[in-house]
Amino acid sequence: MIVAKGSAEAGAAETAAAKKTAAGGRTAAARKATAEGRTALAKKAAAAKKTTAGGRTAAAKKTTAAKKATGAKKTTGAQKSAGNAAAEGSAGAGSGGAARKPESHLAMVRRARRIYRELGEVFPYAHPELDFRNPFELLVATVLSAQTTDLRVNQTTPRLFAAYPTPEDMAAAAPEELEELIRPTGFFRAKTKSLLGLSAALRDRFDGEVPGRLEDLVTLPGVGRKTANVVLGNAFGVPGITVDTHFGRLVRRWKWTEQDDPEKVEADVAAIFPKSEWTDLSHRVIFHGRRICHARKPACGCCPIAPLCPSYGEGETDPEKAAKLLKYEKGGFPGQRLSPPPDYPGKPAPPLGETAQ
Numbered sequence: 001m002i003v004a005k006g007s008a009e010a011g012a013a014e015t016a017a018a019k020k021t022a023a024g025g026r027t028a029a030a031r032k033a034t035a036e037g038r039t040a041l042a043k044k045a046a047a048a049k050k051t052t053a054g055g056r057t058a059a060a061k062k063t064t065a066a067k068k069a070t071g072a073k074k075t076t077g078a079q080k081s082a083g084n085a086a087a088e089g090s091a092g093a094g095s096g097g098a099a100r101k102p103e104s105h106l107a108m109v110r111r112a113r114r115i116y117r118e119l120g121e122v123f124p125y126a127h128p129e130l131d132f133r134n135p136f137e138l139l140v141a142t143v144l145s146a147q148t149t150d151l152r153v154n155q156t157t158p159r160l161f162a163a164y165p166t167p168e169d170m171a172a173a174a175p176e177e178l179e180e181l182i183r184p185t186g187f188f189r190a191k192t193k194s195l196l197g198l199s200a201a202l203r204d205r206f207d208g209e210v211p212g213r214l215e216d217l218v219t220l221p222g223v224g225r226k227t228a229n230v231v232l233g234n235a236f237g238v239p240g241i242t243v244d245t246h247f248g249r250l251v252r253r254w255k256w257t258e259q260d261d262p263e264k265v266e267a268d269v270a271a272i273f274p275k276s277e278w279t280d281l282s283h284r285v286i287f288h289g290r291r292i293c294h295a296r297k298p299a300c301g302c303c304p305i306a307p308l309c310p311s312y313g314e315g316e317t318d319p320e321k322a323a324k325l326l327k328y329e330k331g332g333f334p335g336q337r338l339s340p341p342p343d344y345p346g347k348p349a350p351p352l353g354e355t356a357q
């Protein structure tokens, strides 16, 4: 059984690293990470602008000119210019911007893969943001993460797993005790039902082990395709695309798909990338969605992939204002994991009841 980074195999290293961080350099490291994060993003955004190909540079200039002409930061016109910048740059080199052709499928695929590579440079440490030490813990944590943040789940699971470390233990739990332990994650009655059901199913049908196949995982109570892919990708090393709210929003903004249905989104994106990239792709996209490309206020002015994004201008384009929208390590704040991987440049999340910072 393969356990990916951030998992049980990395547990000892994570613990040591967390202790080290707590012991000493947390403040200094955090300051450094913040400064470096912001500087890196600014540099990255500037470099991206400089290094774009001829067509894209021309289109970007046009965008700037359009912005100046209108004097407005978030007008529909500016959005269109930025959108065309991405489309022209990737699809239409040589078009000179005269006729704006729709982006070809091939050009979109090339642009998508470039976004993936760029995000790899921005988030080389992208990882699952649920704390777990084995497949069972990841499965339970993922079920609990519905309708709440990974942070809240991570603050809740230490007590839960101390009380019920195995499927057999959890299947035998008194419902009201389980409810009380997972109450902070919300919807605790429905989630208790799922946890009792899936633990009993693991005990009775899978010898107390989490199965490593999608078709088995989705037969467990409370486990859908998204949860199954999270577990497969991060606890078994089986490539999976996780279409959560961030992933769906971003890939639609990038015009990788027009679908809303998660399964159709997954199929469209799966056709763009080799299978071996699916899990890392999910992490990078979700990291970008949580830190920079937010649902309501994307930080476009600080976005390192702005020249590749057809939706540039949907959010704040002023770099100073955009910088204030950055979250987690990119904004100098604690992350979501109480035990982040050793390469995570931000601060660990605080335990339940303690405030961040």
Ligand code: SF4
Residues within 6 Å of the ligand: 253, 292, 293, 294, 298, 299, 300, 303, 304, 305, 306, 309, 310, 311, 312, 313, 314, 315
């Ligand atoms: S932050 Fe703005 S420019 Fe960046 S990916 Fe999101 S919508 Fe596009």
